[in-house]
Amino acid sequence: MKVVVLGGGISGLSAAYFLAQRKANVTLITGNKLGGWIQTIRRNNEFIETGPRSLRPVGDAAYVTLEMIHQLGLEKEILGIPASSPAAQNRFVYYDGVMNNLSSNPVAMLTSNQPILKGFIPALLTEALKPKSTAMDESIHSFVSRRLGSFIADNMVSAVIHGIYAGDTKKLSIRSTMNFLYNLEKQYGSITKGIIASMFTKKREPYRSTNPETQQFIERIKQFKIYSFKKGMNVLTDALESKLKSMGVQIVPEKCIDVQFSASSIKIQTESRLIESDKVICAIPSRELAKVVSDSTLKEKLDSIGSVTVGVVNLVYKGDVLKAKGFGFLVPQSEAGKLDIIGVVYDSCAFPEHSLGQEKTTRMTVMMGGHAFESKFGNPDLVKKEDLLAIAKQSVEQVLGISSGSLLDSFVSIQKNCIPQYYVGHEDRVQDIHNHLKKLSNDRFVVTGASFNGVSVNDCIYNSRSAATKMSQ
Numbered sequence: 001m002k003v004v005v006l007g008g009g010i011s012g013l014s015a016a017y018f019l020a021q022r023k024a025n026v027t028l029i030t031g032n033k034l035g036g037w038i039q040t041i042r043r044n045n046e047f048i049e050t051g052p053r054s055l056r057p058v059g060d061a062a063y064v065t066l067e068m069i070h071q072l073g074l075e076k077e078i079l080g081i082p083a084s085s086p087a088a089q090n091r092f093v094y095y096d097g098v099m100n101n102l103s104s105n106p107v108a109m110l111t112s113n114q115p116i117l118k119g120f121i122p123a124l125l126t127e128a129l130k131p132k133s134t135a136m137d138e139s140i141h142s143f144v145s146r147r148l149g150s151f152i153a154d155n156m157v158s159a160v161i162h163g164i165y166a167g168d169t170k171k172l173s174i175r176s177t178m179n180f181l182y183n184l185e186k187q188y189g190s191i192t193k194g195i196i197a198s199m200f201t202k203k204r205e206p207y208r209s210t211n212p213e214t215q216q217f218i219e220r221i222k223q224f225k226i227y228s229f230k231k232g233m234n235v236l237t238d239a240l241e242s243k244l245k246s247m248g249v250q251i252v253p254e255k256c257i258d259v260q261f262s263a264s265s266i267k268i269q270t271e272s273r274l275i276e277s278d279k280v281i282c283a284i285p286s287r288e289l290a291k292v293v294s295d296s297t298l299k300e301k302l303d304s305i306g307s308v309t310v311g312v313v314n315l316v317y318k319g320d321v322l323k324a325k326g327f328g329f330l331v332p333q334s335e336a337g338k339l340d341i342i343g344v345v346y347d348s349c350a351f352p353e354h355s356l357g358q359e360k361t362t363r364m365t366v367m368m369g370g371h372a373f374e375s376k377f378g379n380p381d382l383v384k385k386e387d388l389l390a391i392a393k394q395s396v397e398q399v400l401g402i403s404s405g406s407l408l409d410s411f412v413s414i415q416k417n418c419i420p421q422y423y424v425g426h427e428d429r430v431q432d433i434h435n436h437l438k439k440l441s442n443d444r445f446v447v448t449g450a451s452f453n454g455v456s457v458n459d460c461i462y463n464s465r466s467a468a469t470k471m472s473q
């Protein structure tokens, strides 16, 4: 069976891998950026990441990722962060002019007297008395305000959503982004009642590898809170590329410029060739696919899935400049008038091994814009990188009390449309796209990737595996 995979990011690479494992004849059309958003850069003595920088080893999707990592022979390349590390324990939210610690220890957090936790315990206690909504979907902000009050929605939840989607809680769907909370209300009438009830319900068996050695490896890595690789995240995409070559996958480093559906096959036009295939797994962003299909209804549906741009500024300071160690800090939407950044990851706290020099350095990544990119900084194509650098530097130095003379290196990237946004109604929109594609291609063209069903690297790999299983039947 001949299958074409579109997309050279983690979704495309892993879809090609799972198909090749299932003995399909695979052609992978990667475009010119293998690895997609995963890009590690070695600068002087530091590895810096401009995209995803760590993985979480929790849940079925994570276990599938770990199984693949083991099959790729990367077990010795892993850098794990134990639960005792400050990077695993402390996540800060900059609110009301101070750093609030959303510590991984819930008792320590709830008994602390931090401004962001004002009214949190009473809100939790009264949540169970609030009526259940019958709406099929609503915004995160509306859901959280209804159940826990607008203070928690505006501050704590807005900060957390900045740290995952760089998105606007008033537009994002509760059903598609925080499905566990949505389901608790639907099933038990309340989040708190649902949490208590689920403590007494039997849990579904987690995903297990059929290979005992692989399962042992998964159990070992599960002990970490997060992990990366000794030479950064590109270790994973590079290993996939090498493996695909050794499995006989044909890699075409060209862009797809046209897709035609016909009764018997699908025709993919790249910059220099026309490839005809029985089946296609499309793992490029929804809006990119919209540009290369001619069916106007499909185009419109694909274009309705939005995305946001994030300005990513990597900074390297001389010495240890962080007074409080942790994963980093987030800035809620309520602080947007005071600070022009949405979050900062303290990379050197999590992965000190990514600094190779003799002298101590502090590496951090400042995230800017997201849903507010255009209103804050203007058109992403016209924004000057030096302006973003100046804002990022000034913001972290002010908030963290760092002396400006200690900056050793910086790197700015503008990641245009890097995070898909699951707006209210996303679930129906995605179903509509699947149904339409089914009609057009008789189930021979499926879409996967971060635009549809989960933005994390683990979700992308898991969904690519499901698509590969479906296509190889």
Ligand SMILES: C=Cc1c2[nH]c(c1C)Cc1[nH]c(c(CCC(=O)O)c1C)Cc1[nH]c(c(C)c1CCC(=O)O)Cc1[nH]c(c(C)c1C=C)C2
Pocket (backbone or CB within 6 Å): 054, 055, 056, 091, 092, 160, 162, 163, 164, 165, 166, 310, 327, 328, 329, 330, 342, 343, 344, 345, 346, 367, 419, 455, 456, 457
């Ligand atoms: C400030 C911006 C961002 C930071 N990370 C991301 C953005 C936009 C991107 C991102 N972060 C997470 C995911 C999902 C993948 C996953 O591994 O689950 C994505 C796409 C994970 C995540 N990061 C934070 C939270 C609460 C989560 C959810 C899962 C978890 O609990 O680990 C917090 C967080 N993100 C950033 C910072 C600075 C931060 C906390 C201090 C940066």
